[in-house]
Amino acid sequence: MNNYFYLNENKTIKDAFFIFNKAFGCILCVEDKKKRLVGILTEGDLRRAILKGFSIKEKLKEIISKKYTFIYIEELQNKKFVKSNFNAKNLNVSINFIPIINNNNNVIRVLPTTKVIEILEEKSKFKGTSLKPNILIVGGAGYIGTILVKKLLSKNYRVTILDKLIYDKSVISFFKKNKNLKFIKGDICDLNVQINCIRDIDVVVFLAEIVGDPACNAKPEDALKTNYLAVSSFSHLCSLLNISKFIYTSSCSVYGLDKDNNLLNEQSPLNPVSHYARIKIMSEKALLSIKNQNFCPTVLRLGTVFGPSIRDRFDLVVNTFAKFAYFNKKIDIHGGNQWRPNICVEDVADGIIAVIKSNKKKVSNEIFNLSSENLNYRIKDIAKIVRKKFKPININYSNSRQDIRNYRVSCKKFELATNFKAKKTIEYAYDLFLKKFRKKLIKNPNLKKYSNIATIKLFSDKNV
Numbered sequence: 253m254n255n256y257f258y259l260n261e262n263k264t265i266k267d268a269f270f271i272f273n274k275a276f277g278c279i280l281c282v283e284d285k286k287k288r289l290v291g292i293l294t295e296g297d298l299r300r301a302i303l304k305g306f307s308i309k310e311k312l313k314e315i316i317s318k319k320y321t322f323i324y325i326e327e328l329q330n331k332k333f334v335k336s337n338f339n340a341k342n343l344n345v346s347i348n349f350i351p352i353i354n355n356n357n358n359v360i361r362v363l364p365t366t367k368v369i370e371i372l373e374e375k376s377k378f379k380g381t382s383l384k385p386n387i388l389i390v391g392g393a394g395y396i397g398t399i400l401v402k403k404l405l406s407k408n409y410r411v412t413i414l415d416k417l418i419y420d421k422s423v424i425s426f427f428k429k430n431k432n433l434k435f436i437k438g439d440i441c442d443l444n445v446q447i448n449c450i451r452d453i454d455v456v457v458f459l460a461e462i463v464g465d466p467a468c469n470a471k472p473e474d475a476l477k478t479n480y481l482a483v484s485s486f487s488h489l490c491s492l493l494n495i496s497k498f499i500y501t502s503s504c505s506v507y508g509l510d511k512d513n514n515l516l517n518e519q520s521p522l523n524p525v526s527h528y529a530r531i532k533i534m535s536e537k538a539l540l541s542i543k544n545q546n547f548c549p550t551v552l553r554l555g556t557v558f559g560p561s562i563r564d565r566f567d568l569v570v571n572t573f574a575k576f577a578y579f580n581k582k583i584d585i586h587g588g589n590q591w592r593p594n595i596c597v598e599d600v601a602d603g604i605i606a607v608i609k610s611n612k613k614k615v616s617n618e619i620f621n622l623s624s625e626n627l628n629y630r631i632k633d634i635a636k637i638v639r640k641k642f643k644p645i646n647i648n649y650s651n652s653r654q655d656i657r658n659y660r661v662s663c664k665k666f667e668l669a670t671n672f673k674a675k676k677t678i679e680y681a682y683d684l685f686l687k688k689f690r691k692k693l694i695k696n697p698n699l700k701k702y703s704n705i706a707t708i709k710l711f712s713d714k715n716v
């Protein structure tokens with residue numbers, strides 16, 4: 253959770269009160285036009301200024317105290333204070349938060365004093381890291397989540413996973429030795445869980461949903477609850493707490509059916525053909541409608557994801573073909589002319605990390621397609637790739653039950669904003685699947701845990 257926010261020194265006491273009104277208990281970092289810290293203020297400081305006779309129109313620079321506690325980030329890392337205005341005496345005057353600044357006096361973050369003491373006493377859990385943001389991944393035990401968590405931990409981020417573990421309870425053991433990971437088992441629809449998991453969080457990645465058309469059709473009310481109501485309520489909580497970045501994974505299926513095979517961009521008309529896609533649009537709108545200077549959502553419309561994961565899914569087109577080609581030596585195609593954008597699960601994780609690392613101005617309050625123009629394929633083109641990699645196999649074509657979705661997308665906007673381009677090919681993922689299958693790491697790909705719809709149906713049958 254962010255405990256601080258910024259205002260320019262020429263803003264007024266009234267402007268500051270307006271911010272404190274939305275964020276109780278925080279501190280205000282007052283900056284000059286070059287974003288250098290010039291002072292800090294609490295709500296109490298504002299009240300004291302009014303009592304002294306300052307008008308609410310008074311500029312902040314007139315009331316800030318120049319004597320405030322701050323620490324240079326390098327000195328905190330080296331635990332040796334020379335230029336920082338921090339010493340044991342400061343601790344006697346009940347300072348709750350301390351700005352950590354760089355050599356240009358820009359605020360990197362604000363730490364609770366208790367955290368600074370922990371770091372100095374080497375009790376900090378995150379000792380040795382460079383104070384990277386603490387990332388909450390809601391749905392972090394899923395297909396995309398587990399790969400994202402693995403990558404973030406390898407980059408020394410601190411990660412909290414909140415997940416209900418619908419599909420595979422064992423995936424968490426993959427990370428169990430990592431000290432930078434905290435796991436909370438819980439349901440994001442539960443308001444107590446929402447409040448519990450958001451403590452000390454800087455960035456949220458929201459992946460927890462009932463995912464896919466069949467699963468949402470099987471449990472429409474649950475889909476509405478998790479995919480819309482939980483996203484909406486949780487984003488309001490994050491807005492209240494000034495969470496600086498909120499990354500939401502939507503889907504290119506919001507484009508639904510485009511009869512003209514255009515290359516669709518983020519401004520193109522939406523034409524959803526499923527409950528899943530319609531709820532995605534509702535959630536996108538809900539998120540963007542509450543954006544403000546302290547809550548900056550980024551919406552990523554993912555193509556269909558492919559490739560092996562720590563939590564594998566064999567209910568996604570590229571992965572399903574790999575499963576049938578290897579284990580049954582045949583694949584069935586219904587229709588085959590439908591266009592779909594695709595993206596490797598590793599590139600999804602790297603794309604999300606690119607947003608986490610990006611300058612907020614470039615990604616805030618924006619919707620981006622996340623796939624690649626080179627990864628727009630017709631289903632029958634994917635079948636050709638699978639045949640090459642897994643030969644010999646039979647391909648059966650039928651027109652019995654066709655998926656009417658048809659869309660190709662452009663991803664230029666994301667590439668320009670973040671410098672990230674999805675490059676991993678379907679061929680690359682098929683090589684990884686072949687290795688995994690040959691090593692017998694997946695013995696029975698038909699287990700329910702590999703399919704969202706099969707698991708969700710099982711839950712329905714058991715009435716859980």
Ligand SMILES: NC(=O)c1ccc[n+]([C@@H]2O[C@H](COP(=O)([O-])OP(=O)(O)OC[C@H]3O[C@@H](n4cnc5c(N)ncnc54)[C@H](O)[C@@H]3O)[C@@H](O)[C@H]2O)c1
Pocket residue numbers: 390391392393394395396397414415416417418419438439440441458459460461462463464478501502503504553554555556557558563565568704
């Ligand atoms: N996989 C794709 O092809 C694809 C494509 C487009 C968009 N997306 C989006 O990406 C996100 C992640 O997809 P995925 O493929 O990793 O799905 P997934 O089903 O593997 O992961 C979802 C995770 O969320 C958890 N979860 C579900 N409901 C929960 C709840 N109420 N509380 C807590 N945890 C809950 C599940 O246990 C699971 O671990 C979703 O928002 C999905 O719509 C995925």
